[in-house]
Amino acid sequence: MKSKADSDIVKIEDTHWYRDAGKNPLREQGFTPELMLRIEQAAVHRNPQDFIKFNIGKSKVLTGLAAALLVLFLLWPKDGIQQGDLNSESTLKSQSATASQPFPSPGATKYLPTFNSADFEFNGKNYFMTLPLDRDRNASYAADTPEGILWSPAPPMKKNQKTKLLYPTEPYTLYLSSKEQTELSPYSARKVYTFPLYAGGAQAYNFLIGIYGFGEKVFLATGAQNANELTAFPLRISMLNMKRVASGGLVEPQELLTLDTSSNDESKSFLAFDQQHESILLVDIATGQNEKVKDRVRLYDLKSQTMRELDTTIQMGKEGSVAIAQYKLGGVKRSAEIFMKIGWQWYADEAE
Amino acid sequence: MQSNDMGYMAKSSYAPAVTLREMMEEYGSDVWNYAFFLTRSREQANDISQEVFLKAYRNIGKFRGDSSLKTWLLTITRNTAFSYGKSNFWRRFITLDTKQHLPNEVRSAEQEALGNAYANRIWEIIMALPKKNREVLALDIQHGLSIAEMAKLLGVAEGTVKSRLARARDKVRIAIKEEEQE
Incomplete structure (x- = not known):
């Protein structure tokens, strides 16, 4: 709460633009009903037993009615949700899919992103990967190539409790999808290459950092990090020739450069x-x-x-x-x- | 501070009786907007908001009532925003796609796209300020925090908050004046 002393430092000439600025910086709300629902889903996913407990004072009690309302809300059909491009079918599938079933649908040809989809746009066309809520969309990558979309979904990750560093628990994998397929799903894609999970030690993990398409040439940036300690690591640049990839079979990226990032x-x-x-x-x-x-x-x-x-x-x-x-x-x-x-x-x- | 914050600050019972949804309905915009001010990215503001509410809901029992619930959430927002890039070390590598702009330009692709999305020119000016300046302005204009509350949240002396605020206001005022003269 503002005191008089605080308000005194707002000079007269400030007040008009303070007033003109208004409270909201953006024309549209940033915190949307879709985001709220996504957070609730994440809460259910992370801690389902805690989510239906409500904190009243310092004692926790189960509030059956509220929990029932919550479940009803989460399961409410698509027509009951007013805003945005929500697709309740996809949403419910991804909700039940969670970590054990990362890719619930066989690959849509319509653009139907879900709450935790990683979205990409190439040449004016939108693509999306449906990801479980525990995946970091920012660790998902895709590149446009003449042979299709080369992509890699974010693997599940854990946090080292001591260092707080994230590390993958499954390896990164590259897939190739047809450009007609707007949902980047392994069910409709060809597996191109799987990177090794470990990088020479039990606590050293390989990370994919980026995929960059330049015609038939695709550069892959990778690094390895020890989950026990944040250290500088060499950045490796390797290359895939998409013509060879298209000709079939698994193709190993050709290592080009190892760069010191210390x-x-x-x-x-x-x-x-x-x-x-x-x-x-x-x-x-x-x-x-x-x-x-x-x-x-x-x-x-x-x-x-x-x-x-x-x-x-x-x-x-x-x-x-x-x-x-x-x-x-x-x-x-x-x-x-x-x-x-x-x-x-x-x-x-x-x-x- | 808004009057309805007071309902969550009963002295004998610090942990408020609030559901996750109620918390989001009440403070979702505050948290998102603050995360947006810190990151200038919708995407990151979404991710940070998610982390903040999950953390807050999990730790609501630790809320001691020595600040308002809103200030507590804003503090979590700030800490989450700053640790956001650190645990994900690979974010030190920035991918440029064909829509992105030069690294030494202030505006990223998203900021460019946001240009027309701001409520008015004043917010565009504020968002172009260095982080320290825009942060205090946001906490003042948007969240209405007192100098003492801002100092506590930012972990700096009250005098520092005042000088940052004064500098930020000067910058905005000068920018507005220059535009008016053009």
């Missing part, structure tokens, strides 16, 4: 792909006050599989909506599409 807390780096010259550009941006320190620029040639240091300045710009890095080689200007930023400093810049 200094990423302070530094900023990015990766870009020069499609014309089939080269990956690696840029470590010089940070800090020392103007003599220059950006470190390296170029990895896919054909020769060799890396070289470049003495060039980097110019960042945009071509349409694509982020571009321009560099020079032999006096000739080249262009590469930025696809991955690396380092906490990107976040820090954003925060400040």
Whole structure:
């Protein structure tokens, strides 16, 4: 509650724009009935026995009527829910599916996202993965390729109680779906590759960090993290040739690069792909006050599989909506599409 | 603080008699909006809101009533937002798709899309401020917290809150004035 002293520091000239701003920053409500229902489902999923207990004072008692109303609400048919693109059938299926049945439907051709679906858009077409509520949608990835949509759903994860670090309990798997199939479901997709769960130790786990499609070439970014300790880990970039994938059989990604990310807390780096010259550009941006320190620029040639240091300045710009890095080689200007930023400093810049 | 907060602050019984749904109906927008102010992302605000209400519901018995229920929820929101990226270490890697913008630009793809979604130009200006500034403005304008409540929530001295607030207001006022002169 505001005291008089507090209100005194609101100067007269502030008041009109304070009033004009209003309470709500967005035209539409952010906290929607759909989100509320999703949270209730998550509560039921995580702790069903606690969810029907209501806290009255310090004693917990079961309130049968309220619990019954809650169950009724959760099971209420789709017509009873007013807003949004809810599909109650999908919702109820995913609710009952939970962790043991991650993909409840065989793959819809209509766009019917559910509460915890991971959504993607390629060339104006929407795709979704239906995920159990315990999955992190942000750990799901997809890329558009000429052979279809290459994708990987978030695996179930646990949190190390001591370090609070999350680690997967099942390996990441790559699937290929037809572009006509808007629901990315393993039932209608071909399994392409399963990454090993462990990365050389009982507590070291492999993570998939991103899938980046450039025509027939798809880059995969992976890392390994020990759940017992937050440490820097090498970032691995590997490649899939989608023509080979389409020809059938399981295909193992071809390892290209292993990058040290140990200094990423302070530094900023990015990766870009020069499609014309089939080269990956690696840029470590010089940070800090020392103007003599220059950006470190390296170029990895896919054909020769060799890396070289470049003495060039980097110019960042945009071509349409694509982020571009321009560099020079032999006096000739080249262009590469930025696809991955690396380092906490990107976040820090954003925060400040 | 709103008057209806008081109903949850009985001295003899700190843990309020409230269902998850009631809690969300009462404070859902507060939690979501604060998470949105901190992250400038709808997606993250959704995820953080979910975590906040699940944590709050699980730990409602630990609520001691030394702040309002709303301030308690906002504190959980802040802590959840800050730990959000840390436990998921892979989020230090940011994927750019063809719709995203340059890393050194302030506005991300979502922020660009949000441009037309703000209630008015003032909120656009506020959301473009550095996090420390926009956070105090949000707590003041939107949530109506006192200086003392803000100081406690942010873990800083009251003087720091006042100076941050003054700086934030100056920035908004200058931005509005400049636009009016254009």
